[in-house]
Amino acid sequence: AQSVAQPEDQVNVAEGNPLTVKCTYSVSGNPYLFWYVQYPNRGLQFLLKYITGDNLVKGSYGFEAEFNKSQTSFHLKKPSALVSDSALYFCAVRDILSGNNRKLIWGLGTSLAVNP
Amino acid sequence: DADVTQTPRNRITKTGKRIMLECSQTKGHDRMYWYRQDPGLGLRLIYYSFDVKDINKGEISDGYSVSRQAQAKFSLSLESAIPNQTALYFCATSDPGLADTGELFFGEGSRLTVL
Numbered sequence: 066a067q068s069v070a071q072p073e074d075q076v077n078v079a080e081g082n083p084l085t086v087k088c089t090y091s092v093s094g095n096p097y098l099f100w101y102v103q104y105p106n107r108g109l110q111f112l113l114k115y116i117t118g119d120n121l122v123k124g125s126y127g128f129e130a131e132f133n134k135s136q137t138s139f140h141l142k143k144p145s146a147l148v149s150d151s152a153l154y155f156c157a158v159r160d161i162l163s164g165n166n167r168k169l170i171w172g173l174g175t176s177l178a179v180n181p
Numbered sequence: 182d183a184d185v186t187q188t189p190r191n192r193i194t195k196t197g198k199r200i201m202l203e204c205s206q207t208k209g210h211d212r213m214y215w216y217r218q219d220p221g222l223g224l225r226l227i228y229y230s231f232d233v234k235d236i237n238k239g240e241i242s243d244g245y246s247v248s249r250q251a252q253a254k255f256s257l258s259l260e261s262a263i264p265n266q267t268a269l270y271f272c273a274t275s276d277p278g279l280a281d282t283g284e285l286f287f288g289e290g291s292r293l294t295v296l
Contacts, residue, residue, distance in 0.1 A: 101285075111284055168239075168283075173223040
């Protein structure tokens with residue numbers, strides 16, 4: 066079955082420290098992978114995506130993510146966290162073999178708290 | 182102005198009432214979606230539409246209906262609201278285009294409380 070797992074409900078990090086938000090996936094074919102961010106009382110915003118090519122993907126607000134096929138992971142990272150990065154982060158995957166359906170499969174979200 | 186606009190942003194209603202949540206978009210996208218967000222459950226797809234004549238059920242369509250009035254408008258209705266439909270509802274769009282990656286563009290959400 067296709068699935069996405071975000072193993073941590075919450076991540077706490079001090080401002081200025083590096084942050085990692087974890088995501089692992091299981092799909093039948095090659096994946097399209099996404100990270101979205103939801104700030105309080107806002108809709109979800111696209112951060113970055115992996116389709117093909119370089120395993121390290123750079124996105125908005127200084128975030129990046131590394132696609133690791135052997136570990137079926139797509140962890141979100143940032144070298145130096147800001148208090149303003151505090152938000153809910155969602156990982157999502159689309160199986161390119163899913164035909165015209167092409168729906169995204171969502172993780173349950175990880176709440177990131179960056180402490181001053 | 183937001184590219185994907187949802188109305189109302191907040192609504193409190195009573196059990197048994199009919200509720201309509203509206204979504205309009207100026208992105209020119211053919212594909213539109215309604216999601217529901219509940220704490221600890223992430224996002225769940227209610228309905229999606231790939232064009233005006235194409236409506237599809239998602240994971241949790243029971244108790245909901247939709248109408249795609251135009252390319253730019255996609256409404257979600259609760260014919261008889263019940264308390265477990267209390268949630269944050271999101272409309273989203275996507276553009277199949279030549280690079281159909283599945284990237285979604287979300288509205289700001291409609292918070293519905295059913296008493």
